[in-house]
């Protein structure tokens with residue numbers, strides 16, 4: 001049918017731009033695994049605490065299937081609300097020290113569902129230009145006037161507020177907490193101060209902060225000591241929590257409003273019992289002790305300490321540069337997409353899976369490394385040795 005011919009042309013264009021992507025087969029969640037048939041060390045996982053392969057989560061998920069079945073059978077407001085949803089939402093709220101929490105089917109949906117419920121054509125969104133695609137798409141779908149400020153640029157945000165805030169009803173500031181393709185943190189205390197000064201709501205996406213940052217692993221908000229501020233704390237159950245789903249934590253009014261007005265929550269089936277139970281088990285494990293988290297930070301420190309002197313010499317052929325990071329995401333920047341693709345392939349030849357991230361996803365090309373608590377110190381050594389080889 002001619003009506004579909006454009007698909008082939010569009011794909012050809014994608015190929016020509018070197019933007020074509022395809023899936024790779026990986027056999028499991030661990031720090032090692034088989035990628036497209038090859039044994040590799042996995043530095044591409046968001047499972048920071050190694051909980052996706054933890055038998056305690058698996059047992060909780062299986063028990064929930066036996067109790068509640070495999071599906072939630074309906075939307076939460078219709079017939080799909082289970083005790084386990086309530087337990088998970090209460091556990092998240094307790095952990096985050098908020099009045100309440102609500103779980104969505106994914107983090108992506110939580111962002112779209114929340115932003116579109118909170119603001120519309122009469123309102124203003126000011127957002128960090130490095131924000132995750134789900135935040136950007138939520139902002140576009142909401143119909144609110146959207147302006148982006150330069151990455152973590154508080155002065156530019158203030159200028160935008162001075163120019164635009166008065167012309168709109170509500171204003172929503174939106175930021176990642178840990179920036180997923182860089183590993184640095186948002187300037188949260190400054191953002192909170194501006195939100196208060198200009199009467200704005202502030203949504204912080206803790207997808208890569210939850211379970212990782214803060215004394216109890218509650219995230220970037222805890223890390224900065226900002227738990228008293230009234231915020232919209234969004235996050236995912238699918239990264240450090242090793243399951244699937246998203247959440248929003250905040251005031252009782254916020255969560256009650258979302259239950260009544262967020263179509264991304266109302267018109268979709270409740271989170272599956274297995275995913276819900278696995279996430280609940282993860283929250284409980286994280287709250288019981290900080291061992292996994294301190295192990296994670298030990299590995300991050302080990303890698304940073306090895307890489308910093310190694311990459312300091314600027315005269316090396318690849319001009320590798322470690323981007324500033326305060327998280328388990330460490331990025332090694334290189335001058336061109338071609339050099340980063342080649343480096344990623346050379347790492348793979350040495351059995352190390354660390355993906356090349358290129359424009360248009362990010363402005364500059366880089367190897368993105370994510371560290372897990374379950375990496376052994378020798379595996380971190382293997383990675384640094386392999387990077388040293390590239391850079392010599």
Ligand SMILES: *Cc1c(COP(=O)(O)O)cnc(C)c1O
Nearest residue numbers: 106107108132180207236238245
């Ligand atoms: C992964 C991610 C999401 C989406 O979460 P999912 O649960 O995977 O849909 C949202 N925001 C950020 C910053 C993320 O990294």
